[in-house]
Amino acid sequence: MEDKKIIGIPKAMSYYNYFPFWYGFLNKLGIEIVLSGATTKKTVSQGASLVVTETCLPIKIYVGHVLELIEKGVKNIFVPSIQSIAPKIYNCSKIRGLPDLIRNVVKGDYRIIEATLDKSEKNNDLIDFLKEIAQYYGIKDIEVIKEAQNSGFIVQNNFNTMVQNGLGFDEALKYAKEGQVIIPPKKEQKPISIALIGHGYNIYDKHSSMDIIKKLEKLDVRVYCAYQLTREQLKGGMDSLNSTLYWANQHEMTGCAGHYLQDDKIDGIITLTAFGCGPDSLMVEDIRRKAKLYSKAHLNLTIDEHTGEAGFITRIEAFCDMLYRNKRAQLAKNRKKEDKILSRI
Numbered sequence: 001m002e003d004k005k006i007i008g009i010p011k012a013m014s015y016y017n018y019f020p021f022w023y024g025f026l027n028k029l030g031i032e033i034v035l036s037g038a039t040t041k042k043t044v045s046q047g048a049s050l051v052v053t054e055t056c057l058p059i060k061i062y063v064g065h066v067l068e069l070i071e072k073g074v075k076n077i078f079v080p081s082i083q084s085i086a087p088k089i090y091n092c093s094k095i096r097g098l099p100d101l102i103r104n105v106v107k108g109d110y111r112i113i114e115a116t117l118d119k120s121e122k123n124n125d126l127i128d129f130l131k132e133i134a135q136y137y138g139i140k141d142i143e144v145i146k147e148a149q150n151s152g153f154i155v156q157n158n159f160n161t162m163v164q165n166g167l168g169f170d171e172a173l174k175y176a177k178e179g180q181v182i183i184p185p186k187k188e189q190k191p192i193s194i195a196l197i198g199h200g201y202n203i204y205d206k207h208s209s210m211d212i213i214k215k216l217e218k219l220d221v222r223v224y225c226a227y228q229l230t231r232e233q234l235k236g237g238m239d240s241l242n243s244t245l246y247w248a249n250q251h252e253m254t255g256c257a258g259h260y261l262q263d264d265k266i267d268g269i270i271t272l273t274a275f276g277c278g279p280d281s282l283m284v285e286d287i288r289r290k291a292k293l294y295s296k297a298h299l300n301l302t303i304d305e306h307t308g309e310a311g312f313i314t315r316i317e318a319f320c321d322m323l324y325r326n327k328r329a330q331l332a333k334n335r336k337k338e339d340k341i342l343s344r345i
């Protein structure tokens, strides 16, 4: 495969946060994107075979996607090192060291398109990060890079607007790539609503999450998650729980939980985390305590490559059964109260 002006992007990790931006940016620079496919059993087993057992599932999956791109003959593979997204707000060490990890475990005929985003360092801004990427393709004109940056923001903002208005991830991405913004009609009410708290790469990767959103919807549940919230709402959620921001992805966990814990339409929350994830274990403990304070039911689901689907479904069904029972009891209580008032009139 011709490697000039082609970039391979693994459909894993930051793909779920920033791909709309990469799409707009790289397209404008005339760089063709080759994506790996959906995660499969093979992706996981190949990735897992190259890293130590304790590595979290999302990283194993990422390695598997890099291998798939190499198998496809892609010579340039984008592996960013996203160190920090704001001063003193860091990603976990595995995300920060992703290019080093890939270089050390994946051998083959390819090169890593590596750029570092570290907003805790002086003079390292998004534009510096983008310049690093463009330079691999001989593009040095800062005006051209800035224009491409703007295109990236347009696609990303369109995508965000659509998911915030209830469109699914895949549909929103499809329309955003076409330059469209489609606002779907309001969805019908469901008997119960659940906030699903987790990183985009855990929730939206249908293999690792075992398509949890679809499973919940089949149980007649309305699912809400961090992608439906604005940056301000996530920040408000963090503030409401008095949580100190340290991790780059804390907004989509603690911030999201903080917002939905105060939302009356939410009957319960599910946290979905990868086994062995240090930051998540701390954040989930915080969320668990706060959920108790707000009297919201909470279920934590941990995923790794050995998680069995049957046990996963049983836990989800049992949790939803409990929420349905709670709801029925609450409605019966309210009815009794109303009857009492009516009998006095």
Ligand code: SF4
Residues within 6 Å of the ligand: 056, 057, 058, 059, 092, 093, 094, 095, 199, 274, 276, 277, 278, 279, 280
């Ligand atoms: S935040 Fe957790 S799940 Fe994500 S890469 Fe780091 S250790 Fe893995």
